[in-house]
Amino acid sequence: MDGLAWQAAFVSGLAEIDQEHQALLAMLQQLRSAIAAGATFSQVKSQLLACASETQRHFQHEETLMAAANHPLYLSHRAAHQNLLRDLSGVLEEVQEHPTKLTPETIEAIGNLVLRHIREEDLPMLYLLTHPEELARQQAAELTAENVF
Incomplete structure (x- = not known):
C-alpha cells in the first residue's frame, strides 16, 4: 500500500478541504515517482516549489x-x-x-509530516467546522474560561 495514498480515514466532511488534501498527496506521489525514476533536483525543482506553494495556499x-x-x-x-x-x-x-539528498524517501518523509498534520491537527479542527453545535459549545467554554481568569 502507498504510504501517501488518500484514505477514507482522512475524510473531514468538508469537501473542498478534502480535495485540497488529496491534491497535495497526489503532488507528493508524483514527485516521489519522478525521483524514483531518476529525475534530478533540477528536473523536479518546479514541481517541488509548486507543492510548497500549494501547501501555503x-x-x-x-x-x-x-x-x-x-x-x-x-x-x-x-x-x-x-x-x-x-x-x-x-x-x-x-x-x-545538496541535491543528492532529494530521494524518494525525502518525499515520503515530507508526506508523512503532511499526513500527521491532517490526522492530528486538521481532523479535530475540521470536525468543529462541520459540527456547528460543537463549535458553539467550544466557543462558549473558551469564553467562560477567559472570564474566570
Missing part, C-alpha cells in the same frame, strides 16, 4: 475558514501550520544545497 484557506468561524483552535492551528512550513522550508533548503 491550502494553509491560508484553512486559516481563513477558521477565522470566519471564530474557531477556538485558530491560534494553535496557525502555529502548527507555521511549524510545518518551517520544517518544509528546511528540507527545501537542504536539498537545494
Whole structure:
C-alpha cells in the first residue's frame, strides 16, 4: 500500500478541504515517482516549489475558514501550520544545497509530516467546522474560561 495514498480515514466532511488534501498527496506521489525514476533536483525543482506553494495556499484557506468561524483552535492551528512550513522550508533548503539528498524517501518523509498534520491537527479542527453545535459549545467554554481568569 502507498504510504501517501488518500484514505477514507482522512475524510473531514468538508469537501473542498478534502480535495485540497488529496491534491497535495497526489503532488507528493508524483514527485516521489519522478525521483524514483531518476529525475534530478533540477528536473523536479518546479514541481517541488509548486507543492510548497500549494501547501501555503491550502494553509491560508484553512486559516481563513477558521477565522470566519471564530474557531477556538485558530491560534494553535496557525502555529502548527507555521511549524510545518518551517520544517518544509528546511528540507527545501537542504536539498537545494545538496541535491543528492532529494530521494524518494525525502518525499515520503515530507508526506508523512503532511499526513500527521491532517490526522492530528486538521481532523479535530475540521470536525468543529462541520459540527456547528460543537463549535458553539467550544466557543462558549473558551469564553467562560477567559472570564474566570
